Amino acid sequence: xxxxxxxxxxxxxxxxxxxxxxxxxxxxxxxxxxxxxxxxxxxxxxxxxxxxxxxxxxxxxxxxxxxxxxxxxxxxxxxxxxxxxxxxxxxxxxxxxxxxxxxxxxxxxxxxxxxxxxxxxxxxxxxxxxxxxxxxxxxxxxxxxxxxxxxxxxxxxxxxxxxxxxxxxxxxxxxxxxxxxxxxxxxxxxx
Numbered sequence: 001x002x003x004x005x006x007x008x009x010x011x012x013x014x015x016x017x018x019x020x021x022x023x024x025x026x027x028x029x030x031x032x033x034x035x036x037x038x039x040x041x042x043x044x045x046x047x048x049x050x051x052x053x054x055x056x057x058x059x060x061x062x063x064x065x066x067x068x069x070x071x072x073x074x075x076x077x078x079x080x081x082x083x084x085x086x087x088x089x090x091x092x093x094x095x096x097x098x099x100x101x102x103x104x105x106x107x108x109x110x111x112x113x114x115x116x117x118x119x120x121x122x123x124x125x126x127x128x129x130x131x132x133x134x135x136x137x138x139x140x141x142x143x144x145x146x147x148x149x150x151x152x153x154x155x156x157x158x159x160x161x162x163x164x165x166x167x168x169x170x171x172x173x174x175x176x177x178x179x180x181x182x183x184x185x186x187x188x189x190x191x
Contacts, residue, residue: 004072007081014089015065018096022054022061025100032104049114049171052178053121054099059185060125061092067132074139088128095124111171118174122166129158157184 029046075081098121101113133155136142145151161184165177 003077004075006077007075007085008068008072010082011068011085011089012065014086014093015061018061018089018093019058021093021096022058022099026051026054029100029104029110033108045109045111047109047111047114048175049118049178050100050110052175052182053114053118056178056181056185057096057099057121057125059182059189061096063185063188064088064092064128064132070142070145071135071139074141088131091124091128095121114174119166122162126159126162126166129162154184154188 029050033046098117101110104110105113133146136146146155158181161177161181165174165181168174168177
């Protein structure tokens with residue numbers, strides 16, 4: 001087992017649990033919607049905000065999972081690497097855990113939950129992005145990945161959209177920003 005494989009097993013375990021947390025939250029939400037009696041279904045709205053946030057967090061998490069491959073030659077088994085890996089991936093788990101509510105509100109509307117947790121979730125993801133960029137800039141081999149026009153533009157778009165998601169107030173604008181964030185990741189993955 002290489003040093004990368006040893007450290008990555010911890011990272012992938014925690015990121016995998018983060019994906020499970022998101023999918024579990026979505027599953028509970030859909031299941032609750034299916035089990036509402038017919039009279040209550042008219043007032044039960046999952047909405048767009050929370051599921052879109054869940055999809056964005058999944059795509060963002062996937063980007064960090066892929067980014068681990070970029071650092072595979074730098075990783076060394078040490079207490080610092082293990083602690084850093086655990087803290088980084090644990091922050092993702094916490095963000096993923098917050099996306100969907102523990103229990104579905106009686107009125108079935110998840111929009112208030114989104115507005116309650118979005119700043120925490122986006123704040124955590126933004127902090128993880130800053131940590132990643134700082135780490136990349138501290139290693140000359142990785143800096144070249146960031147200092148090219150495409151990477152700079154994609155990173156700037158991500159930062160601008162995440163900042164907008166943190167501050168915009170209207171439901172429609174939040175939906176638009178979340179869709180733009182998802183399209184940005186879809187474009188990165190498919191290009």
